[in-house]
Amino acid sequence: xxxxxxxxxxxAVALLAAIQPARADEGMWLPALISQRIGDMQAKGFKLTAExxxxxxxxxxxxxVVLFGRGCTGELVSGDGxxxxxxxxxxxxxxxxxxxxxxxxxxxxxxxxxxxxLPNPGLTVSFLEYMQDVTAQVLEGYSEGMSEEQRAQIVxxxxxxxxxxxxxxxxxxxxxxxxLFYGNQYFLFVFRVYSDxxxxxxxxxxxxxxxxxxxxxxxxxxxxxxxxxxxxxxxxNAPAAYSPDNKPYQPKKFFKVSRAGVKEGDFxxxxxxxxxxxxxxxxxxxxYTAEVSDPxxxxxxxxxxxxxxxxxxxxxxxxIQYSAKYASVANAWKKWQGEAKGINKMKTVxxxxxxxxxxxxxxSGTRYEGLLDRIEAxxxxxxxxxxxxxxxxxxxxxxxxxQMASAFKAAFPSLDVIKSRxxxxxxxxxxxxxxxxxxxxxxxxxxxxxxxxxxxxYKDQIAKYGSVxxxxxxxxxxxxxxxxxxILALKAEDLETLKTDPAWEISEAFRNWYNETVFPxxxxxxxxxSLAYRDYMQGQMDFEKDKDxxxxxxxxxxxxxxxxxxxxxxxxxxxxxxxxLKGIIEKDNxxxxxxNIPQVLRDIYAQGGHEAQPVCFLxxxxxxxxxxxxxxxxxxxxxxxxxxxxxxEGTMSDIAFDPEFCRNISLDVRYLLFIVDKVGxxxxxxxxxxxxx
Ligand code: ARG
Ligand code: ASP
Numbered sequence: 240x241x242x243x244x245x246x247x248x249x250x251a252v253a254l255l256a257a258i259q260p261a262r263a264d265e266g267m268w269l270p271a272l273i274s275q276r277i278g279d280m281q282a283k284g285f286k287l288t289a290e291x292x293x294x295x296x297x298x299x300x301x302x303x304v305v306l307f308g309r310g311c312t313g314e315l316v317s318g319d320g321x322x323x324x325x326x327x328x329x330x331x332x333x334x335x336x337x338x339x340x341x342x343x344x345x346x347x348x349x350x351x352x353x354x355x356x357l358p359n360p361g362l363t364v365s366f367l368e369y370m371q372d373v374t375a376q377v378l379e380g381y382s383e384g385m386s387e388e389q390r391a392q393i394v395x396x397x398x399x400x401x402x403x404x405x406x407x408x409x410x411x412x413x414x415x416x417x418x419l420f421y422g423n424q425y426f427l428f429v430f431r432v433y434s435d436x437x438x439x440x441x442x443x444x445x446x447x448x449x450x451x452x453x454x455x456x457x458x459x460x461x462x463x464x465x466x467x468x469x470x471x472x473x474x475x476n477a478p479a480a481y482s483p484d485n486k487p488y489q490p491k492k493f494f495k496v497s498r499a500g501v502k503e504g505d506f507x508x509x510x511x512x513x514x515x516x517x518x519x520x521x522x523x524x525x526x527y528t529a530e531v532s533d534p535x536x537x538x539x540x541x542x543x544x545x546x547x548x549x550x551x552x553x554x555x556x557x558x559i560q561y562s563a564k565y566a567s568v569a570n571a572w573k574k575w576q577g578e579a580k581g582i583n584k585m586k587t588v589x590x591x592x593x594x595x596x597x598x599x600x601x602x603s604g605t606r607y608e609g610l611l612d613r614i615e616a617x618x619x620x621x622x623x624x625x626x627x628x629x630x631x632x633x634x635x636x637x638x639x640x641x642q643m644a645s646a647f648k649a650a651f652p653s654l655d656v657i658k659s660r661x662x663x664x665x666x667x668x669x670x671x672x673x674x675x676x677x678x679x680x681x682x683x684x685x686x687x688x689x690x691x692x693x694x695x696x697y698k699d700q701i702a703k704y705g706s707v708x709x710x711x712x713x714x715x716x717x718x719x720x721x722x723x724x725x726i727l728a729l730k731a732e733d734l735e736t737l738k739t740d741p742a743w744e745i746s747e748a749f750r751n752w753y754n755e756t757v758f759p760x761x762x763x764x765x766x767x768x769s770l771a772y773r774d775y776m777q778g779q780m781d782f783e784k785d786k787d788x789x790x791x792x793x794x795x796x797x798x799x800x801x802x803x804x805x806x807x808x809x810x811x812x813x814x815x816x817x818x819x820l821k822g823i824i825e826k827d828n829x830x831x832x833x834x835n836i837p838q839v840l841r842d843i844y845a846q847g848g849h850e851a852q853p854v855c856f857l858x859x860x861x862x863x864x865x866x867x868x869x870x871x872x873x874x875x876x877x878x879x880x881x882x883x884x885x886x887x888e889g890t891m892s893d894i895a896f897d898p899e900f901c902r903n904i905s906l907d908v909r910y911l912l913f914i915v916d917k918v919g920x921x922x923x924x925x926x927x928x929x930x931x932x
Contacts, residue, residue, distance in 0.1 A: 265896035284506030312511035314870035320488030324868035326447030329466030356437035419790035435471035451833030456887035508800035511869025513792035522591035577887030621764035694752035801859030880905030
């Protein structure tokens with residue numbers, strides 16, 4: 240009996256191993272510590288070494304990856320500083336260069352020579368020079384028994400010393416000390432920041448944003464989400480402000496481009512800057528996200544999107560005014576839906592609770608005893624205030640009239656700045672949308688924020704006008720902020736009257752309420768929770784001694800690895816991991832804005848032979864916001880794609896990674912080459928690139 244059971248267990252294990260040839264890999268690993276994982280990576284097909292990924296002694300792949308702007312990643316692809324990133328990462332810069340005469344967003348942009356490349360004031364790219372574990376130095380002088388205030392002060396002072404030493408003047412370096420694992424570990428990151436970064440090429444939005452909000456976070460996907468830039472440096476290859484005399488930057492390392500393509504099961508890795516994850520939080524924090532925060536925010540945004548859409552579909556002008564606003568509201572809205580659904584489907588709360596029960600048992604008699612109860616109590620204390628904060632952000636602060644009042648407050652008393660803000664604001668303002676949003680958001684605020692927490696001002700307005708609708712009418716009728724002409728006609732002596740404007744009053748009253756009622760509790764409980772999480776993190780590491788932990792994402796450089804794989808989003812559906820040009824033509828529809836491709840693409844397709852042209856592919860790499868634009872590399876470390884999204888059934892990966900559903904979406908680099916050549920007629924760019932195959 241016993242033997243039989245043993246044999247059947249063995250058989251089950253063998254069967255499991257057989258049907259899971261390469262387990263999808265959760266984790267965003269620090270490049271400097273990649274030797275921890277290199278054995279596993281190599282076992283799964285990776286052909287290079289830890290030193291190839293990250294080295295301080297010789298050029299390594301890290302020298303070909305940049306933080307692009309402040310929230311994306313980019314990669315070097317030539318010895319002359321050429322970089323690839325996403326279209327949605329370059330969007331704001333492409334937009335700034337666009338006008339009615341040169342609509343680069345609509346038509347695309349291709350510099351036909353280096354002289355035509357366009358500078359982008361404010362855009363920087365940052366290279367990681369090195370990263371270093373400085374935990375001991377940061378905590379020097381700290382001893383058990385000191386207060387948290389003392390510890391924080393020691394951390395601050397020591398960090399400053401380390402940073403000052405690392406960025407000795409004149410070297411073009413910046414540095415930061417980042418807390419990892421909630422402050423159980425500290426790393427020094429030293430960057431070289433280049434600020435002359437020029438636009439080289441971008442496809443028309445109908446390619447670079449193909450599928451728009453309809454396809455965002457979805458598979459099958461056909462977005463040509465790339466743009467191309469070039470880094471310039473001074474005569475010594477060092478960072479320099481824009482100058483026509485600057486030279487293309489000569490990188491220590493750049494990626495070779497692979498045209499060999501991908502197939503299911505191929506090893507891939509992503510090298511980039513993921514922004515934020517919360518993998519180690521307590522179950523109640525997860526429950527709050529999936530059952531309270533996400534659903535409320537989704538409902539509020541559904542309302543706002545409906546209001547925008549109604550007017551956008553009635554007028555081309557309004558559609559243009561609101562398309563960027565709509566996209567940014569819709570992006571998180573759609574992500575949260577996937578996240579809440581994924582957490583429920585994975586039963587993350589129950590799984591965490593079971594884990595916590597085991598942890599509690601293990602912790603009894605250790606310094607972790609009682610820790611989880613403390614976390615639970617702190618979360619309970621914080622959450623009403625956290626909810627109020629989130630609700631305030633998603634309601635009052637989304638009313639554009641209130642936003643304008645806040646912008647004026649910040650500009651006060653400079654009449655010039657106020658007027659220039661008004662110019663910007665009115666270019667994209669449509670009052671009927673804002674009026675409807677005011678009514679809907681203020682109504683939701685009253686219905687969902689506990690009476691005891693509501694600002695007196697809010698209650699007074701409702702009492703005074705009898706309804707939100709009547710209050711809204713009074714605000715929009717009484718505010719000068721609804722009229723561009725009135726604001727532009729303002730004189731210095733009128734400035735004080737702005738302070739009694741009804742929109743200004745709303746902005747002011749809610750801000751005061753937030754500062755006086757919400758913030759004090761929120762910030763003190765948050766601080767206490769993050770300290771408790773520091774212990775809990777260490778506790779989890781002590782509890783699971785054999786597990787390799789990766790720190791939560793914090794926009795520092797990471798490596799994620801996995802393999803090319805489709806998935807099954809629902810019963811009866813199997814997604815294959817590769818999409819092609821054929822699918823673009825299938826979606827093409829001149830009447831649907833998101834699917835209206837440029838005529839040139841139709842013509843190219845009609846010539847025949849391009850049906851199988853690859854466009855995007857799926858893989859199991861653990862990525863998040865900030866990984867957009869990241870290089871996707873094959874087993875040889877050559878560029879096969881550019882990461883730009885995840886599938887929405889897997890967006891809970893910011894909290895819990897499910898190997899069955901979590902997939903990152905990449906542009907196949909061969910589609911980039913195809914568009915550059917056939918649509919941009921810019922194949923001269925290939926001359927400076929190196930093709931691996
Ligand atoms: N979902 C992707 C990411 O979070 C792409 C967003 C840009 N594209 C869009 N259609 N809104 O950021
Ligand atoms: N689209 C995201 C970005 O912009 C990537 C993601 O969330 O997967 O960084």
